[in-house]
Amino acid sequence: MRITVLFTAIIFISCSLFSQSYTSKPDDSAREKENKIYTVSGPRHGISFFPKAAFNSVQYAAGESLAFNTYHSEQVMIHWLNKWAESYPEIVDLYEVGKSFEGRPIYQITLTNKKTGKDTDKPGAFFEGNRHSGEITSAESVMWLMKYLIGNYDKDPEVTHLINTRAIYLRPVNNPDGQNLYLNTAQSNRSTVRPEDNDNDGLLDEDPPEDLDSNGVILNMRWKDPVKGNWIPDTLDPSGRIMKRVAEGKGIYRLASEGYDSDGDGRINEDGIGGLDLHRNYPENWRPKKESTGRGFTQGGAGEYPLSETETRSVVLFLLSHPNVYVVNSMDTSVPMHLRPPSTSASEDRMYPEDLKWYRIFDEIGKKITGYAKAGDVYFDYSDGNGSPLFGHGPDFGYWYFGSIWYGDELWNNGKNKDYNGDGEFDQYEILRWDDEENNGEGFYEWKPAKHPVYGDIEIGGFDPKFFSQNPPAKFLETWISNQALFNVELMKHLPELAWENIEVKKSKTYKTDSVDYQVKVSYKNTGKLPTALSQAHLVKIVKEDRVVLDFDTTGTSSGKPVLRIIEEEKQTKRTGRGNPYSEEENTPKIITASKNMPFTQGGYVTTAVFNIRLYKKTELAGKASVISTRGGVLKDKEFIIR
Numbered sequence: 001m002r003i004t005v006l007f008t009a010i011i012f013i014s015c016s017l018f019s020q021s022y023t024s025k026p027d028d029s030a031r032e033k034e035n036k037i038y039t040v041s042g043p044r045h046g047i048s049f050f051p052k053a054a055f056n057s058v059q060y061a062a063g064e065s066l067a068f069n070t071y072h073s074e075q076v077m078i079h080w081l082n083k084w085a086e087s088y089p090e091i092v093d094l095y096e097v098g099k100s101f102e103g104r105p106i107y108q109i110t111l112t113n114k115k116t117g118k119d120t121d122k123p124g125a126f127f128e129g130n131r132h133s134g135e136i137t138s139a140e141s142v143m144w145l146m147k148y149l150i151g152n153y154d155k156d157p158e159v160t161h162l163i164n165t166r167a168i169y170l171r172p173v174n175n176p177d178g179q180n181l182y183l184n185t186a187q188s189n190r191s192t193v194r195p196e197d198n199d200n201d202g203l204l205d206e207d208p209p210e211d212l213d214s215n216g217v218i219l220n221m222r223w224k225d226p227v228k229g230n231w232i233p234d235t236l237d238p239s240g241r242i243m244k245r246v247a248e249g250k251g252i253y254r255l256a257s258e259g260y261d262s263d264g265d266g267r268i269n270e271d272g273i274g275g276l277d278l279h280r281n282y283p284e285n286w287r288p289k290k291e292s293t294g295r296g297f298t299q300g301g302a303g304e305y306p307l308s309e310t311e312t313r314s315v316v317l318f319l320l321s322h323p324n325v326y327v328v329n330s331m332d333t334s335v336p337m338h339l340r341p342p343s344t345s346a347s348e349d350r351m352y353p354e355d356l357k358w359y360r361i362f363d364e365i366g367k368k369i370t371g372y373a374k375a376g377d378v379y380f381d382y383s384d385g386n387g388s389p390l391f392g393h394g395p396d397f398g399y400w401y402f403g404s405i406w407y408g409d410e411l412w413n414n415g416k417n418k419d420y421n422g423d424g425e426f427d428q429y430e431i432l433r434w435d436d437e438e439n440n441g442e443g444f445y446e447w448k449p450a451k452h453p454v455y456g457d458i459e460i461g462g463f464d465p466k467f468f469s470q471n472p473p474a475k476f477l478e479t480w481i482s483n484q485a486l487f488n489v490e491l492m493k494h495l496p497e498l499a500w501e502n503i504e505v506k507k508s509k510t511y512k513t514d515s516v517d518y519q520v521k522v523s524y525k526n527t528g529k530l531p532t533a534l535s536q537a538h539l540v541k542i543v544k545e546d547r548v549v550l551d552f553d554t555t556g557t558s559s560g561k562p563v564l565r566i567i568e569e570e571k572q573t574k575r576t577g578r579g580n581p582y583s584e585e586e587n588t589p590k591i592i593t594a595s596k597n598m599p600f601t602q603g604g605y606v607t608t609a610v611f612n613i614r615l616y617k618k619t620e621l622a623g624k625a626s627v628i629s630t631r632g633g634v635l636k637d638k639e640f641i642i643r
Contacts, residue, residue, distance in 0.1 A: 019545050020021050026144075038185045039151055041102045041470040046196040046262060050185040053216030054400055057467045058183050068144055068478040071136055071471070073102075074176055074184055076201060077143060079229055081107055081172075084150055090114055091153060097171070098314030104138075104176040111149060111168040119167035120308045121634040124325035124526070126169040128315065129184035131278045131330060133178020137405050137411045137471045138331035141312040141481035142172040145488060162492055165633070166325060174311050174330075175278060186211040186218050188465065189274040192300065192311060196275035203263060208272035210259035213450050213460050218269075220462035222253040222447070223455040230253045236429040241444060241461070243428075258460055260453070277301030279332070279408070280390070281312040282397035285344050285345045299391035306392065319402060323542055326530065326631045327405045327491040331484065334412040334470050338366035338375035338487070339382055341406065343393040347377050350533040351399070358405065365490055370483040378408075403531070403537025403618045405491065411480050412472050415463070435468065439475075443468030494603075496632040497528035501606055501642040503625055510610070517567065518610040522548050522625045526637060531605040532632030538600065543630035545597040547611035551624045551637075564621060566594040567612035601632065615642060 039049045054060060058071045061078035066072075085094035093110040100106060112119045127145060129138035149168065152159040162168070173179050177193045187208060195204035209218040222231065222243065229251035233240040243255060257269045280286075280299050283306035287299040297390045307313040319325055340359050342349075347356055363375035374381060378390050397408020416426035417434045435443040447461035463469050472480050501523035509517040526532060537543045554563045594611060616619055621642035628634040 007386050013031050014359075016019050017230065018453055019505060022144075024198065030419040035454055039182070040181060040193045042193060043193045044273075046206040046208055046271070046273075048425065050187055051211065051214070051216075052184055053186055055183065055216070055467070056268060066143070066147055067263055068140060068481060071140060071183070071467075071477070072143065072475050074180055077139070077172055077475070078107065080143070080146075081167075085109065087154070088150055092117075093148065097318055098310055100175065100177045101194045101309060102177045102308070104180075105165050106171070106174060106176060106311065108169060108318075109146065111146070111163060111170060112163045112166065117232075117634065117636075119169075119638075120322060120324050122324065123497065123631055123633050124167040124322060124487070125492045126171075126319065126322075126325045126328045128171045128174050128328075128330040129177050131175055131276075131311070131392060132332055133175055133192070134182045134190070134192050135331075135333040135411075135469050136179060136182065137333045137477065137481060139179065139625045140477060140539075141172055141331060141411065143482045143489075145485035146170050146172070148482075148485060156492070162489070166492055166495060168492065169318075169320075169325065171315075176317065178274070181273065181636065182466070185416070187358050187365045189216065189272055189273050190275045191278050191412065192309065193274045194276055194309070194321075195273075196301070197266070198266070198271040198275040198479075201265060201271070203271065204501065205273050205275075206264075206271050207262040207267070207269055207363050209257055209269040210262075212258050213443075213448065214610060215260055216446065218258050218465060219445055220255055221258045221450070221455075221458045222255050222454065223452065223458040224252060225254045227250075229253050232498040234429060236427075237432060241447065242432055249474045253453075255557050258486070261417060265351070267303075272469060276309060278312050279311055280392040281307060281309050281392055282316070282392045282394050282401075283307060284397040284401045285391050285393065287391035290461065290524060297389065297391065298411045302392050316397070323630050324633075325402075325404060326495055328461045329404075329407045329409055329488050331409045331411060333410060334414050335382070335410040336370070336372040336413045337410045338363055338370070338372055338384065338412055338477040339408045340375075340377055341395040341397065341399045342394045343378035344389040344391065345379055346387075347380075352539075354538055355399070355534045355537040358530065358534070361490065362494075363405070366407075368492065372602065377518040390419040399534075401540065401542075403534050403540055403542040405534070407491075409484060409487070411484050412470070415468050420477045431463070435463075439468075443473060446541045494529040495534045496526050496601070496603065496629070498529050498601075498627055499525050499527045500631060501525050501608075503638060504543060505640060505642050515614055515616045518615060519625075520613055520640070520642070521608050522547075522550070522611070522627075523606055523608040524601075524627050525606045526603050526632060528632075531602045532600045532629045537631065546600060546627070547595050547597055549595045549625070549626045550611055552561060552594075552621055553623075554590050554592060554621070562614060563618065564592060565614040565616070566592075567614055613642060619643060 008481055035053050037049050038052045057075055062076045083092050084093045093111055097108045098106045112120050127142055129142040153163050177284050228248055228250045231243045231251045231253040234242045234244040250306040259269045261268050262578045280302040286306040303309050330407050367375050370496045395408045397405045397406050400582055415431040420430050443464050445461045450458050450460050452458045488586045500587045504521040506519045532546055533543045598607055623640050624637045
């Protein structure tokens, strides 16, 4: 149908397993026989090895070209990262930014024209995918963006300008452990494979799903139960494929995820592999899984402490060491939405109005590009106005801690593509109908009979959890990832960009002692749209104030004689070399430097710094001006002459 199964053994975990401290793994020869077993690391009370599976929707070996009518394994992605780095060394740097829980390298590229300056001297953008293991659409969007930018460099003027003037940091997979598990087995987990007690019973990962029919996919199972049945076939679908919930005892079937109650607690598959959520592990508004009073807020999956997870920590440490990054999108699936802060309060309650204005501008830009119906904050808009908080969330860290524009966009829509009855809601029948009409019915597995050791005769079927419910069918992938990537391009286009206006030198006063005062006006413009920093970035001091610097080369002046004085700026004046700060020894190269902090420059506006210079017994003096902005970039060494 849609999958090739490489190993067909059904592994049944009995309740007796939990009399042991941890599950014993098979020896290497048995586990890796014919390379058909996939193992995960870490001590756990449940199984740590699974049958391998290969999905028709996934490309596992790199080809001659990179197409986006399929998903790509980590190995294929790494192949292209290496190929781009080797083929375009003038604009691409590939490097490792961290290690995953299982020790896999986490790769990232920097994309910028090295000839136009260092990446850290340019306004920066950071785009991350595949934080959650099964949300592989986000990784494909980062890969699409890479290919689009690299392939259009020196061809498309807008793309060329972006790479010449911006630093673009791209991390397609921040959770390689989870991605590999997802693409190589029937298993799914939200985060990394680090063992976690999801059901609070003191056991780790003791009840993962089982692929009972060995088709490589964890589906639903239904069985008849006239006493406790709470599901009936939905009459909207004559084929009986979709189910409708009713009161217990009023239905025909019971419904559950495919598998066993491995730990005997009455629940099925409630504690699978891993369970920590990297998107609850950020330091801003972090909350623990448990607290002592019983009255405080808690957050499941948050980790032992903020940044406890190597994957999240690698993101934060990279960004804190690269404060030039101004816009970020760390993407997930599968609620089509441009998602931003706040996550614990209303937008107006905590955000600077001038910063919120920009977020709302991007909300509207995003919806026009992607067609998403929703854009807004996590607290109200994500929860449909219910005011539901999330803690340790990336967008909150991004704004309040890092002072940036930070989105956590959600791609794909679970197949909710057409509202057939026009009621504004998408039910399972409408999802099924779209699948039948537009996707050749490939998103639904027909119910098929099977045997269960507890429930006897059962049926297994339902929507494809990986390549329909959680991610789009491969044939529809490129539309979703390209639209999302083009929104990220628009974020980059809005970054500040500094350009010289002019430097005006004017004589202001002449003294009898042969000294002359000059006024030097240095003007520059922010030709971009965003200001050179958000108000929040200034508040938390993640950026320094913008600064104009003048350097004067006083080489060759008479020994011991004054050269120049910076009027009203003496405390900020410094120099390199030896001797009197305002005089020079003959033929000794000395630089006198003056600087002035400037307000952040709004997009489209000009800023002018005024310096008063007193020149002693010298008819002219050469200088250079520079503008230094943490997030606006750097303008260097514009020459001028005082005469």
